[in-house]
Each structure stands twice: as structure tokens, then as C-alpha cells.
Amino acid sequence: xxxxxxVSNYTATNTSTTQNTGSDATMGKDEFLQLLVAxxxxxxxxxxxxxxxxxxxxxxxxxxxxxxxxxxxxESVIMGQNSQTSSSAVNFIGKDVRAMADFVDFxxxxxxxxxxxxxxxxxxxxxxxxxxxxxxxxxxxxxxxDEGSHSWNWDGTDDKGKTVGEGDYKIDVSATDEEGNAVQTxxxxxxxxxxxxxxxxxxxxxxxxHRLTLGDVIEVLEA
Numbered sequence: 001x002x003x004x005x006x007v008s009n010y011t012a013t014n015t016s017t018t019q020n021t022g023s024d025a026t027m028g029k030d031e032f033l034q035l036l037v038a039x040x041x042x043x044x045x046x047x048x049x050x051x052x053x054x055x056x057x058x059x060x061x062x063x064x065x066x067x068x069x070x071x072x073x074x075e076s077v078i079m080g081q082n083s084q085t086s087s088s089a090v091n092f093i094g095k096d097v098r099a100m101a102d103f104v105d106f107x108x109x110x111x112x113x114x115x116x117x118x119x120x121x122x123x124x125x126x127x128x129x130x131x132x133x134x135x136x137x138x139x140x141x142x143x144x145x146d147e148g149s150h151s152w153n154w155d156g157t158d159d160k161g162k163t164v165g166e167g168d169y170k171i172d173v174s175a176t177d178e179e180g181n182a183v184q185t186x187x188x189x190x191x192x193x194x195x196x197x198x199x200x201x202x203x204x205x206x207x208x209x210h211r212l213t214l215g216d217v218i219e220v221l222e223a
Contacts, residue, residue, distance in 0.1 A: 089203035089214060092193040096221040097205070099212050101189035104129070104154070108166030111155045114173075115188040118145045122175035122183040127152055130170045137164050145175065149188070168209070188218065 098115070106112050114127055122145045129138040137158040156163050175183040191207040198204075204211040 098219040
């Protein structure tokens with residue numbers, strides 16, 4: 001009588017084949033159980049399966065079943081979290097927020113605020129403004145700052161005093177203490193959420209053409 005391949009060996013072989021081919025042929029618990037029953041039905045009566053081997057295969061089946069149930073539970077949890085996150089994001093529409101963001105808008109005429117936080121007392125603060133191409137248009141050195149939130153009013157001029165064009169500009173804020181050690185800073189953008197986008201597979205808060213994640217939000221302000 002021909003021998004029946006051990007289920008454990010088949011599982012290992014099948015898993016290896018799946019990894020190499022990238023197919024969806026991974027054995028499920030039903031297929032595993034069918035193979036186990038077939039192995040029992042076709043074993044040699046004169047040389048039956050060893051009890052320890054049988055128990056080991058039952059343990060493998062139990063482990064496989066538990067893993068599938070865990071995966072199913074995790075999928076349910078993730079779906080619930082995504083739904084809750086989406087609902088939370090919608091609540092931001094129409095509200096003003098302070099968010100971690102290194103950009104500033106300039107309309108070509110009116111001064112605009114550059115907002116930032118210093119996470120410790122600073123003796124010197126330097127603000128650098130760059131255009132969309134990465135070219136530095138303005139650098140300003142400011143005096144001592146206490147730890148906390150700050151704002152500098154930019155009149156839209158470059159280092160030569162010429163008014164720059166309308167557009168989005170990137171800001172970089174650096175600071176040092178009295179001993180010249182670096183002080184951590186955080187560029188901040190304050191604006192009103194105008195919509196939500198799911199284009200990238202997760203909710204993004206829209207402020208004009210800019211996109212923020214929920215994790216970027218520091219504070220929600222009264223509109």
C-alpha cells in the first residue's frame with residue numbers, strides 16, 4: 001500500500017511553495033483537516049501512525065485554527081479603528097488647528113505670520129524662508145525667546161527688501177541657548193480645516209492645497 005505524506009511535511013512544503021510563487025494557495029484549516037482524515041483512512045493497519053506524531057499534528061491543526069481566528073479578529077479591529085478615525089477626521093472640518101507643518105502661505109500682498117514653538121529657552125532664533133524650488137529668499141535672526149509658542153510677522157520681502165511672488169513657502173526654524181547648544185524648535189501652521197481627503201488610503205485634513213494627518217495636529221482652536 002502506498003504511504004500517505006505526513007500532514008506536517010505537506011504544510012511546510014505548501015508554505016514554502018506559496019512563498020516562492022506568491023500565490024494564494026496557503027492551506028486553510030479545512031484543507032488541513034481533510035488531509036489529516038485522509039492520512040488516517042489510508043494508513044497501513046500493520047504500521048499505524050505513531051501516537052506522538054498524531055498528537056503533534058492535532059496540535060498543529062489547533063495552532064492553525066487559532067492563528068486564523070486571530071487574523072480574523074485583527075481585521076475586525078482594524079476596520080473598526082479605521083471607521084472611528086474617519087469619523088473623527090470629519091469632525092475637524094470648519095475648525096482652526098495648530099499643526100506641525102513647515103510651510104507658510106503668502107498672497108503676494110499682505111504680511112503673514114510665521115508660527116513656531118521653542119521647546120526650551122533660546123538665546124538666538126534664526127528663521128529661514130525658502131521658495132518652492134528650495135532657494136532661500138529670507139533669513140532673519142531674532143533675539144532671546146522663552147520656551148513656548150511664538151510668531152514672527154513676515155512682510156513678504158526677501159533679503160534685498162523686494163516683495164516676493166504669491167505662493168507657498170517653506171520655513172526652517174533653528175535656535176541655540178546661551179552656551180551655543182541647539183534648542184529644539186517646531187514649525188507650526190495655523191489654519192482652518194476645509195475638507196478631508198481619502199485619496200491616499202487614510203484621512204488627511206485639507207487646509208487649502210495643503211494636507212495634514214491627524215497626527216500633525218497639536219491643538220484644536222475655537223473657530
